[in-house]
Every structure is written in C-alpha cells, then in structure tokens.
Amino acid sequence: MSENRFRGTDTYVATNDLMMAVNAAVTLGRPLLVKGEPGTGKTQLAEEIATALSRPFIQWHIKSTTKAQQGLYEYDAVARLRDSQLGDERVHDIANYILKGRLWEAFEYDVQPVVLIDEIDKADIEFPNDLLQELDRMEFFVYETKQVINAKHRPIIVITSNNEKELPDAFLRRCFFHYIRFPDRGTMTRIVRVHYPDLKKNLLDEALRSFFEVREVPGLKKKPSTSELLDWIKLLVAEDIPADALRSDDPRKIIPPLHGALLKNEQDVHLFERLVFLNRRNAR
Amino acid sequence: MLVDFFYKLREVDVPVSTTEYLTLLEALSQRVADYSVDEFYYLARATLVKDERHYDRFDKAFGAYFKGLEELFDAVIGEIPLEWLRRQTELRLSEEEKQRIESLGGWEKLMQTLRERLEQQEKRHQGGSKWIGTGGTSPFGGYGYNSEGVRIGQEGSRNRRAVKVWDKREFRNLDDTVELGTRNIKLALRRLRQFAREGAAEELDLDHTIHATAKNAGLLDLKMIPERHNAAKVLLFLDVGGSMNDHVRICEEMFSASRSEFKHLEYFYFHNCVYETVWRDNRRRHSEQMSTLDIIRTYGSDHKVVLVGDASMSPYEIMYPGGGVEHMNAEAGIVWMQRLLAVYPRAIWLNPVAEPYWSYTQSIEMIQEIMDQRMFPLTLEGLDKGMRALQRSH
Numbered sequence: 001m002s003e004n005r006f007r008g009t010d011t012y013v014a015t016n017d018l019m020m021a022v023n024a025a026v027t028l029g030r031p032l033l034v035k036g037e038p039g040t041g042k043t044q045l046a047e048e049i050a051t052a053l054s055r056p057f058i059q060w061h062i063k064s065t066t067k068a069q070q071g072l073y074e075y076d077a078v079a080r081l082r083d084s085q086l087g088d089e090r091v092h093d094i095a096n097y098i099l100k101g102r103l104w105e106a107f108e109y110d111v112q113p114v115v116l117i118d119e120i121d122k123a124d125i126e127f128p129n130d131l132l133q134e135l136d137r138m139e140f141f142v143y144e145t146k147q148v149i150n151a152k153h154r155p156i157i158v159i160t161s162n163n164e165k166e167l168p169d170a171f172l173r174r175c176f177f178h179y180i181r182f183p184d185r186g187t188m189t190r191i192v193r194v195h196y197p198d199l200k201k202n203l204l205d206e207a208l209r210s211f212f213e214v215r216e217v218p219g220l221k222k223k224p225s226t227s228e229l230l231d232w233i234k235l236l237v238a239e240d241i242p243a244d245a246l247r248s249d250d251p252r253k254i255i256p257p258l259h260g261a262l263l264k265n266e267q268d269v270h271l272f273e274r275l276v277f278l279n280r281r282n283a284r
Numbered sequence: 285m286l287v288d289f290f291y292k293l294r295e296v297d298v299p300v301s302t303t304e305y306l307t308l309l310e311a312l313s314q315r316v317a318d319y320s321v322d323e324f325y326y327l328a329r330a331t332l333v334k335d336e337r338h339y340d341r342f343d344k345a346f347g348a349y350f351k352g353l354e355e356l357f358d359a360v361i362g363e364i365p366l367e368w369l370r371r372q373t374e375l376r377l378s379e380e381e382k383q384r385i386e387s388l389g390g391w392e393k394l395m396q397t398l399r400e401r402l403e404q405q406e407k408r409h410q411g412g413s414k415w416i417g418t419g420g421t422s423p424f425g426g427y428g429y430n431s432e433g434v435r436i437g438q439e440g441s442r443n444r445r446a447v448k449v450w451d452k453r454e455f456r457n458l459d460d461t462v463e464l465g466t467r468n469i470k471l472a473l474r475r476l477r478q479f480a481r482e483g484a485a486e487e488l489d490l491d492h493t494i495h496a497t498a499k500n501a502g503l504l505d506l507k508m509i510p511e512r513h514n515a516a517k518v519l520l521f522l523d524v525g526g527s528m529n530d531h532v533r534i535c536e537e538m539f540s541a542s543r544s545e546f547k548h549l550e551y552f553y554f555h556n557c558v559y560e561t562v563w564r565d566n567r568r569r570h571s572e573q574m575s576t577l578d579i580i581r582t583y584g585s586d587h588k589v590v591l592v593g594d595a596s597m598s599p600y601e602i603m604y605p606g607g608g609v610e611h612m613n614a615e616a617g618i619v620w621m622q623r624l625l626a627v628y629p630r631a632i633w634l635n636p637v638a639e640p641y642w643s644y645t646q647s648i649e650m651i652q653e654i655m656d657q658r659m660f661p662l663t664l665e666g667l668d669k670g671m672r673a674l675q676r677s678h
Contacts, residue, residue, distance in 0.1 A: 020326035024316045028307065035336060077494050085502060172334035173303045179336035 012041065012048040013183075013191045021178035022049060029154035031117075031135055033172070035161050036180030039225030045180075046116035046158035055156070056113040060102035062123045068130030071101040071117075072140050072149075094144050103134060104149060112153035121164040128171040136174055183226060185212065195230055196237065203243040207233055214262055217272060224262040232261040289349045296345045298338045307331050321350065486510065517548035519583060519628070521562065523593030524553045531594060531636035531662075550583065555610055556597040557617035557651075558624060576620060580627045588674050589624065589631035592662070595651040596637065602650050621654050631655070632670040636662040 006022040008014035014022070022045075025032035034042045050057035060071055076097045083091040090096045106115045120128060134140045138151035159175065161167065183191060185208065192204060211232070215223050224232075235258045263269045286309070293300045308331040317323040325346060333342045492507040499505075552562040552574070561573040600607035602617040625631055633651060635642070639661040642648045652659045658673055660666035 016322070017326040017329070020317065020323060021330035024311050024327055024330055027314050027316050028311055030307070033334070077490070081494070081497060081502070081504070085504075169299070173301055175334065176330045177334045178330055179339065 006049055006052050009048050009052045011194055012044060013187060013194055014048075015183075015187060018045075018178055018180065021176050025158075025176045026053075026156050028176075029138075029156075031157040031159055031175045033159045033161060033167075033175040033177045034180060035163060035177075037182055037223075037225055038162060039227035040180045040182060041226060042160040042180060043116065043118055045160075046114055049156060049158065050114035053114070053156075055111060056109055057116070058102055058106050058113055058155075059116045059118060061118045062120055062127070064122050064124075066123050066127070068123075068127050068134075069101075071103040071131070072134065073101050073104055073142060074099045075144050098142065098144060103140075103155075106155045107138065107149055107151040109155070110152060112155060114156045114158065117157065117159045119162060120159050121161040121167070125165055125168075128167050132170060132174065188226070188229070191226060192230070192233060196233060199233065199237065200243065203236065203241075204233075206243045207236060211262065214259075214272070217275060220263075220268050220271065221265050222263075222268060224264075228262050228264070232258060235261050289345075292345050292349050293332060293342065296341045298333060298341050298345065300332045304332050517583070517587040518550075519579070519587050519589045520549060520551040521558060521589065521591045521593075522551065522553050523591075524555060528594055528636075548587070550579075550587075552579070554593075555608075556593070557601050557608070558591070558620050559608055559611075559613045559617060560615065560620065576624070580623065585627050585629070587628055589628040590670075590674075591631065591633045593633070593635070594637045595633065595635055595648045595659070596645050597647045599646050599650060602647060602654075618650075618654060621651075625654070625656075630674050631658065632673055633659040634662045634667065634670055635659055639666070 006014070006019055006026065008019065021032060026049075034045060036042055046059070047057055049055075075094075076099055080091055080094075080097045102115065106113050135157065138154050139148060141148050188208060188211075189204065192199065192208070196204075207229075211224065211229050214220075239258065241257055259269070259272070263272060286305075290300060290305050308328060311317070311327055311331060317327040328346070329339070329342060333339060487509050489507045489509040492509070493505065496505040496507050497503065552564060554562045558576060560576055562576055562579070563573045565572060597609075598607065601609060602621075605614055605616050606612055607616065633655045635648065637645070637648065642652065642659075648659070658670075660670035660673070
C-alpha cells in the first residue's frame with residue numbers, strides 16, 4: 001500500500017492535510033472534491049497525482065454547456081442521418097455512431113487512471129446529480145446498444161470547483177473534500193524553491209515580502225495568488241532585477257517592478273498607487 | 285466513542301450523514317491514517333466536512349470533543365471581539381523575564397481569573413500585564429508570552445508552543461454567518477436566476493430537429509429555439525442616509541454585485557421607509573424624484589422586490605401621515621408599504637442590523653410584521669434564506 005501513497009512531487013508541494021485527503025480518496029476509490037482560491041493549484045493537483053503514482057491522466061474540462069451524458073457517450077444522430085441519406089452501409093449498426101466520452105475512456109484503461117473533472121461548478125445545476133450513479137458504482141448503461149459499461153479499475157477522480165454554484169448534498173456525501181488554503185509564508189517559500197531552485201536567497205526573500213505586502217493591501221478586488229507570484233518571479237528573473245530593487249524601506253520606491261503580473265485589475269492598480277502616494281506624503 | 289463525536293458535529297450544525305460516518309470508519313479500518321491525532325483530524329475533516337464554511341465549526345467541535353477545553357471557553361466568554369486581539373505589537377522577552385512569569389497557579393485558577401477579568405473588562409487592551417489583549421504578559425490573549433497562557437484569537441504559533449491545528453481556527457473567516465463580501469453576495473443572488481427561453485430563435489434544437497426530420501420522411505428539417513436567458517426581474521430599494529450611513533459600504537457592495545446578476549434590475553433609493561416618491565440618483569434626490577405609483581404601474585407583478593434598510597426609525601414614520609423626517613407625507617409609510625406588497629407579493633426586506641438586536645427596536649418589529657416575517661439579516665446566511673423565500677411563490 002505504501003507505493004500508493006501520495007506525498008507531493010518534485011514540482012508540487014502538498015501540505016499534510018492535502019496528502020491525507022488524496023490518500024483517503026485513492027484508498028477508498030471515491031472522488032475527491034477540491035476547492036480553493038483561484039491560482040492555488042487545484043487543477044494541477046490531479047496531474048501531479050497521476051505523475052506521482054505513474055498513472056494515465058484524463059482531463060474532462062467542464063463548460064456551462066457541458067452535459068453529464070457527454071462524459072459517458074454521445075449518440076451522433078446527425079452523422080447517422082447523413083449516412084442514411086447517402087446510403088452508407090455503416091448506418092445499419094448503431095454502435096458506429098456511439099462516441100465514447102471521457103469517463104468511458106477512463107473505465108477502459110488496464111491500469112487505474114486519474115480523471116480530472118475540472119470546474120464542475122461551471123455546468124448546469126443538475127450536472128453533478130446526473131453523475132451520482134456513475135461515480136458511485138463506476139458503471140453506466142448505453143441505451144442505444146443495450147450494454148452495461150463497467151470500469152475495469154475504479155479511476156481516481158479529482159473534481160475541482162470554484163464555488164460558483166452550490167453542489168447538491170447527495171453528491172457531496174459521496175466525495176472526500178479538501179479546501180486548499182492560501183499557503184503561508186513557509187509553504188510558499190517551498191513552492192517557489194521547487195519551481196526556481198537556482199533563485200538567489202535574498203531575491204526570494206524580498207519577492208515574498210513584497211508579495212505578501214501587496215496581498216495585505218485592504219480592498220483589493222483580486223488578491224494575487226500562487227500562480228501569479230510564480231509568473232512574477234519568472235519575469236523578475238528574466239529581467240534580471242536585483243533584490244535591492246524590491247526593498248520597500250524607501251517609500252518612494254514602494255511600487256514593486258513589473259507589478260502588472262501581480263495586479264490584474266486596473267482598479268487594484270489605482271488603489272495601490274493611491275496608497276503609495278499617501279505613504280509618500282506621510283514620509284515627508 | 286466516535287458516535288458521540290458524530291452527534292456532537294450534528295449538534296453544532298455540521299451536516300454530517302451516516303454515509304460519511306461509515307466512510308470514515310472504512311477509511312480508519314483501511315489504515316489511511318496512522319495513529320496520530322493530527323492525521324486523524326485531517327482524515328475526519330476530509331470525510332465529514334464538505335464545505336469550507338463549516339471548517340470552523342468542525343474545528344471547534346473537534347477541539348471540544350478531544351480536549352474538552354474550547355467549549356469551556358465559549359461557555360465562559362462567548363465571542364471575544366477580534367478587534368481586542370488584533371496584533372499591534374509583538375513582545376520579545378529575555379529568558380529571565382520568561383522565568384519570572386513562569387507560573388501563575390494551576391489551570392483551574394487561570395480559568396477562574398479569566399472569567400473574572402472578562403466580567404470586569406470592557407475595552408480593547410494591548411500591552412500591559414493584566415487585561416486580555418495582545419502583546420502583553422497577561423496569561424490571557426495572543427501574541428505575547430506566558431508559558432501557561434491561554435491563547436485567544438492568535439494566528440499561527442508564535443512561540444511554537446502547543447496549539448493544535450484545530451485550535452487555531454484558521455477557517456473562521458469562511459463561516460457563512462460572519463462574512464459578507466461582493467463575491468458571496470453574488471453567489472447568494474444566483475439562486476434567484478431563472479432561466480427561460482425568450483427572444484429570437486437562434487440555437488439549433490437537435491432533439492426537435494431529429495423528430496421533425498423523421499416525420500418528414502428523412503429529409504432534413506432544421507428546428508431552432510431561442511437561447512436561454514436569465515429572466516429574473518428584480519426591483520431593488522436601498523435605504524440611504526441617517527442611521528444607514530453605517531451600513532453604506534455593505535449596501536454598495538450589494539448593489540454592485542447585483543447589477544451584473546440580472547437581466548432586469550431596477551434600483552431605487554428611499555429614506556427610512558418607502559413613501560409616495562423614491563429616487564434613482566442619490567446626488568439629485570431632491571430634484572429628480574419618481575412617484576412610487578408610477579413604479580407600481582410600470583413594472584409588472586412578476587418582479588421580485590428586495591428592500592435593504594435597517595428599519596430603525598421612529599414608529600411615527602411608519603404609522604402616521606406626516607411622520608416622515610424629510611418631508612410632509614400625506615399618507616403613512618405603512619400604507620405605501622402595503623401598496624407595494626400588494627402588487628409585488630414576492631418581496632423581502634434585508635436588514636444590516638444583526639438579528640439578535642431586532643427586538644430592541646420597535647420599528648424593526650413593525651416592519652417585520654408588515655413584511656409578514658420576511659425580514660432577513662444581511663449576512664450570507666440571511667441572504668440565502670431571503671433568496672429562498674423569494675423563490676417560493678405565494
């Protein structure tokens with residue numbers, strides 16, 4: 001069983017509670033529902049589980065128009081209609097027009113795959129309810145061909161949500177749940193280390209300090225998150241900006257360079273600049 | 285023994301079910317968690333709690349059940365306002381100083397003293413060595429150092445002493461009875477969305493097309509339907525001025541959040557109670573007023589009405605003609621309220637005043653009665669209940 005334990009990877013730092021949730025979901029073969037602030041690595045988690053346990057990875061990205069049925073299979077009536085009008089021989093076998101969905105694919109793997117159902121809250125309210133049976137029993141019925149499709153191995157299912165819709169209770173009962181918190185300073189340092197192992201220590205310290213200062217500015221519409229910090233550091237490294245340029249002891253230089261990577265909203269940039277202006281005035 | 289914990293969770297309104305309890309037992313029997321209480325805590329949380337808003341309640345119940353201390357706290361002190369404990373200074377003590385404050389008697393004595401001090405203390409406190417606050421050497425409070433201290437409202441382990449994960453209560457902000465931000469408001473308002481097909485037919489209706497084509501002996505017969513739109517229609521009335529000034533920020537957020545959520549949203553301002561006129565632009569409230577009767581005539585009764593106000597006023601403003609504070613009103617506020625409610629049966633009143641204080645203000649109770657008990661506090665939970673009430677037809 002120990003080889004099935006998830007402990008994070010070379011490129012992904014997992015906290016203890018996250019590891020526990022993942023391992024519980026893997027061991028019991030139940031879906032894991034992951035929520036959290038945007039940019040904290042929800043989507044990445046499933047990929048990393050697949051890498052860590054060396055399993056195939058299948059992503060099913062949900063849009064507002066996605067139906068649960070599309071994950072199982074689709075019956076391409078229009079193609080069959082066209083074929084019938086053209087007199088194609090294929091038209092006599094309905095199985096020719098059954099298109100496999102993501103879950104069907106996952107059910108057919110010879111090793112246990114990792115399936116990511118990304119942003120489930122984007123879909124219609126009924127979407128999770130329509131998948132209850134399939135996720136519980138890991139089987140479904142194809143009406144057109146009258147066959148029952150069973151999973152060869154219960155896939156590891158990771159579901160992400162941004163909280164745009166509430167998920168039904170019956171669905172939640174069947175999942176493990178984990179809320180990815182915004183990482184604290186120690187975890188954040190480890191995350192950056194994993195992505196930029198050669199980063200100079202003083203640049204990292206200063207970058208993190210500026211970053212957490214920006215996050216603490218009251219009233220920001222969108223607080224910068226982990227993925228934005230990583231982008232920003234990439235820019236800092238690319239532009240070869242020295243660590244002391246980030247030091248904000250001097251109130252006249254408080255705006256960090258390349259702040260466009262951290263603040264994604266012009267109101268936030270204005271707010272930030274206004275605060276800087278006030279600071280300057282106070283300093284005089 | 286876990287059964288007790290399970291019922292404890294239900295008591296504090298964490299919605300756990302038998303299925304989840306069985307899942308937890310199954311996970312335990314499969315040795316998902318080792319024999320450490322931290323691992324058990326993580327496992328239990330992932331299994332039993334399905335919403336980050338309930339994390340804080342879970343943490344409290346867990347702490348109470350497995351240590352029996354946290355609950356004692358709440359019983360004694362209720363909620364200590366966070367402001368008292370907001371970090372201002374941090375205290376660094378030398379080793380001798382730590383020695384000096386090493387002991388203040390046993391646990392029992394500490395709790396006894398805490399209880400007494402809370403009774404005496406009324407203001408926020410910082411520094412010093414007696415009162416509950418931050419950065420001091422009193423045994424009660426956060427961000428200070430006292431080896432036998434009781435930590436209240438401190439984030440993270442500052443002196444690396446034994447505070448358990450669940451005791452940190454880091455998810456307090458996610459509890460839905462507390463916080464209300466723009467995003468939360470949006471989430472709650474989404475409940476109101478009603479999808480309907482209206483307007484030009486521009487989407488292919490595949491099922492209908494197949495049926496029509498089959499009927500047409502196999503010749504393709506395309507059928508179109510209109511796209512789905514959000515058809516919720518809302519009239520929003522916002523109280524401004526006077527006692528509402530304290531709540532302006534919340535109302536603005538509510539307003540900015542709701543604007544993007546509905547196709548048909550009209551908003552109006554009023555002061556204290558709705559009378560014969562309301563206005564749309566708060567800066568020109570005296571020059572550009574609209575007649576309330578016009579509103580009733582213009583917008584159909586399929587609109588939902590949301591009134592936001594603290595309903596804190598003199599009872600005369602509701603009950604008597606001429607009682608208004610700003611102008612001479614010919615008819616009483618209650619008459620106008622009833623007219624509005626007669627046309628728009630689906631209406632709620634959202635009140636930024638916290639619910640426990642409602643009974644202290646006579647006018648709030650009066651409005652509550654006029655609204656037929658459909659007044660809700662302006663918290664996420666209240667908003668949610670309000671939206672549910674709006675959806676039920678009358």
